[in-house]
Amino acid sequence: MGRQPCCDKLGVKKGPWTADEDKKLISFILTNGQCCWRAVPKLAGLRRCGKSCRLRWTNYLRPDLKRGLLTDAEEQLVIDLHARLGNRWSKIAGRLPGRTDNEIKNHWNTHIKKKLIKMGIDPVTHEPLQKEETNSQVENLSQQFQSPAETEHQVPPVQHTNDMASSETSCTPTDQNSSGDESNSLSAICDQIDDSLISYLFEDDTPGLVDAPWEFSAVAKENFNKVDMVLPSWDESCPWLLDCQDFGIQDFGFDCFNDIEMNMLNQLDVKNDQTS
DNA sequence: AAAAATAGCAACCGCCATAGC
DNA sequence: TGCTATGGCGGTTGCTATTTT
Numbered sequence A: 001m002g003r004q005p006c007c008d009k010l011g012v013k014k015g016p017w018t019a020d021e022d023k024k025l026i027s028f029i030l031t032n033g034q035c036c037w038r039a040v041p042k043l044a045g046l047r048r049c050g051k052s053c054r055l056r057w058t059n060y061l062r063p064d065l066k067r068g069l070l071t072d073a074e075e076q077l078v079i080d081l082h083a084r085l086g087n088r089w090s091k092i093a094g095r096l097p098g099r100t101d102n103e104i105k106n107h108w109n110t111h112i113k114k115k116l117i118k119m120g121i122d123p124v125t126h127e128p129l130q131k132e133e134t135n136s137q138v139e140n141l142s143q144q145f146q147s148p149a150e151t152e153h154q155v156p157p158v159q160h161t162n163d164m165a166s167s168e169t170s171c172t173p174t175d176q177n178s179s180g181d182e183s184n185s186l187s188a189i190c191d192q193i194d195d196s197l198i199s200y201l202f203e204d205d206t207p208g209l210v211d212a213p214w215e216f217s218a219v220a221k222e223n224f225n226k227v228d229m230v231l232p233s234w235d236e237s238c239p240w241l242l243d244c245q246d247f248g249i250q251d252f253g254f255d256c257f258n259d260i261e262m263n264m265l266n267q268l269d270v271k272n273d274q275t276s
Numbered sequence B: 001a002a003a004a005a006t007a008g009c010a011a012c013c014g015c016c017a018t019a020g021c
Numbered sequence C: 001t002g003c004t005a006t007g008g009c010g011g012t013t014g015c016t017a018t019t020t021t
Helices: A019-032 A040-044 A050-061 A072-085 A089-094 A101-118 A131-145 A148-152 A181-192 A195-202 A218-226 A239-247 A257-275
Strands: none
Touching: A019 A040, A019 A050, A040 A050, A050 A101, A072 A089, A072 A101, A089 A101
């Protein structure tokens, strides 16, 4: 006999998460930690699959997540890492604190891919597209990926610097033309990435970076503490949480979460108010 | 102003490696 | 030791918002 099934598919809710579900999940995780995802839905009072809970937490609710678009520096780092690691999004995400594999994957597919193609770089191989093919290929790919609005301000292609060693010898067909604003800014960003940092980042399975258990970073803690709002009393907003106190969250190493959790829950309330 | 097309992103699906029974 | 659930990952889908026609 193996383990019990993850969840019975019957009665399991699917689709977008509601603010109430988020609230329940956050409270549960912050109180009890990430132990057994299969048990989470039941214990947290959610009609969701454990897998769905895990995804929602890691991709959206985790308090150390940065939200919003990737910065230019992050984007360049993603390109560099992708050149070396391929579509190993979780590994790439491991090198970008506060970013999830899903977020990076989406950003790659919606933004970076197009940008590289416009630059005449194959987003899969990170090699320059063949000169004889480039014109027609870029044209085709651009048509495929480019919105009409983008065609108005064509971005001059730049030499791709994902591989510091090879980039010196491999020139894109459009290198001569790499004096545009974007190319300059990207080059500047590339220059900022120190070689030693890169080699450090690319060391596979760097302890504490890759496959490390999630921890609440000091920055994230600070961010959540920065939220300026009036805190309701604990038992006022989450009476059911009191029942969880018996677990002793110190046992899970989450003793830093009390005030943070309240801030998160309040943020959700605010979000709720705004959307309703 | 309305319909159609496109972009962006959250969530799901299915596969795989690992671990529990 | 083999079977099966779990957790994690990458690929894909589908919904919503935005832009274009």
